[in-house]
Amino acid sequence: MGLIAAALEERGIRTVCLSTFEPIMKQVQPPRWLAVPYPLGFPLGLPQRPELQNRILRRAFRLLEEPGPGPVHQELDPEAEA
Amino acid sequence: MATVSDLSLKERLWYHRYRFRKVNPLPWQASGPALKRCKVATVTTAGVHLPDNPPFEKVKGGDYSYRMIPRDTPLNSLVCTHPSGAWDRSGVEADRNLALPLDRLRSLAEAGEIGEVAPWHVSFQGSITAPLRLVRQTAPEVAQSLVHDGVDLVILTPV
Numbered sequence: 001m002g003l004i005a006a007a008l009e010e011r012g013i014r015t016v017c018l019s020t021f022e023p024i025m026k027q028v029q030p031p032r033w034l035a036v037p038y039p040l041g042f043p044l045g046l047p048q049r050p051e052l053q054n055r056i057l058r059r060a061f062r063l064l065e066e067p068g069p070g071p072v073h074q075e076l077d078p079e080a081e082a
Numbered sequence: 083m084a085t086v087s088d089l090s091l092k093e094r095l096w097y098h099r100y101r102f103r104k105v106n107p108l109p110w111q112a113s114g115p116a117l118k119r120c121k122v123a124t125v126t127t128a129g130v131h132l133p134d135n136p137p138f139e140k141v142k143g144g145d146y147s148y149r150m151i152p153r154d155t156p157l158n159s160l161v162c163t164h165p166s167g168a169w170d171r172s173g174v175e176a177d178r179n180l181a182l183p184l185d186r187l188r189s190l191a192e193a194g195e196i197g198e199v200a201p202w203h204v205s206f207q208g209s210i211t212a213p214l215r216l217v218r219q220t221a222p223e224v225a226q227s228l229v230h231d232g233v234d235l236v237i238l239t240p241v
Contacts, residue, residue: 001127001240002105003213004206007221008125008236009109011229017238021084027102030238031110040084041128041169043239044186047177053186058195060237061117070110 002028016060018043031070032063093168096211103213115197120234122191123200125224127208128174128181128241129164137163143212146220150227151203157184166209169241181205181239200233208240 005015009031017033019025020040025033036056038045045052059076066072086097114120129138131149139145151160157178162171173180187199204224210216228236 001208001238003103003217004125004221004224005236005238006105006109007217007225008228009111011225012111013225013228013233013236014111014114015236015238017240019240021240023086023097024102024240027104029104029108031108035083037083039170039173040088041171041241042173042180043241044180044183047173047180050179050186050189053179053183054190057183057186057190057237061196064114064117064235068110068112070108 002030005030014064016063018056018060025073029071031068032066032072034060034063035073035075037076089168100211114234117196117235118194119197121198121200121232122187122196122235122237123203123228123231123233124182124184124187124237124239125204125206126181126239126241127206128162128171128239129207130160130162130174130178130181130205133159133161137161138165138207140165144210145207146210146213146216147206148220148224149205151182151205153184153199153201153203155184157182164207164209164241166207168209171241174241181241183237183239197234200228200231202227202231204228
C-alpha cells in the first residue's frame with residue numbers, strides 16, 4: 001500500500017492509510033498512517049458500527065493537519081475517540 | 083492491533099525474509115483543499131469487486147491488477163476474491179464498509195464534513211510480493227485516473 005500511496009502523492013493527491021498491522025507499516029512507511037487497534041482485515045473497526053467507522057475516518061482526517069514531511073504516524077485510541 | 087504472532091508459520095517465515103520496499107524520498111503532498119471541500123476516494127487491497135468483474139488470481143508474485151468500483155455501487159453486491167488466507171475476511175463479508183467505506187463517505191458528505199464522494203473507487207489485492215508491474219504500470223494508472231476525476235484525498239485501507 002505504501003507504493004500506491006507514493007504514486008498518488010507524487011501526482012498531488014493526499015493520502016491517509018488506516019492500518020491494523022503496525023509491523024509492516026513501520027517498514028513500508030506510507031506518508032500518513034493511522035494505527036487502528038483491530039484485527040487484520042478490520043481497518044474501519046467493526047462491522048455494522050457506523051458511528052465507530054465514522055470516528056475512525058474523522059481521526060484519520062486529522063492527520064491532514066500535520067505539516068510534514070512524512071511519514072506521519074499516529075495511533076487511534078478508541079476510548080479517547082469515543 | 084494485529085502482531086506478527088497472529089500470522090501463520092508460513093506467513094511469519096515470509097514476513098521475516100521479505101524485503102519491504104520503502105519509497106525514498108517519500109512523496110508528500112503538503113497542501114490541499116479544506117476537508118469540507120475535498121473530493122474523497124478509497125483505495126483498498128481487500129480484493130473486492132463487482133460480481134461481473136474477473137476475480138483476482140493467485141499467481142506467482144501476486145496479482146497486480148485492479149478493479150474500479152463506481153460511487154453508487156450497493157456495497158452488498160461486491161464480492162471478495164482476495165486469494166490470501168492471511169487475514170480474517172469475516173468483517174468485510176459482514177460489512178464491506180470495513181474495506182471500502184462508501185456508505186460512511188456518503189454520510190460524511192451529506193453532513194458537510196467532506197466535500198463529495200469521488201465517482202470511482204479502487205480495489206487491488208494485497209500480498210503482491212513482486213511489485214515491479216504495480217509500481218510501473220497499475221499504481222500510476224490508478225493515480226492518473228483519480229487525478230482525472232479531481233480527487234483531493236484518498237483513504238487507503240490495506241487488509
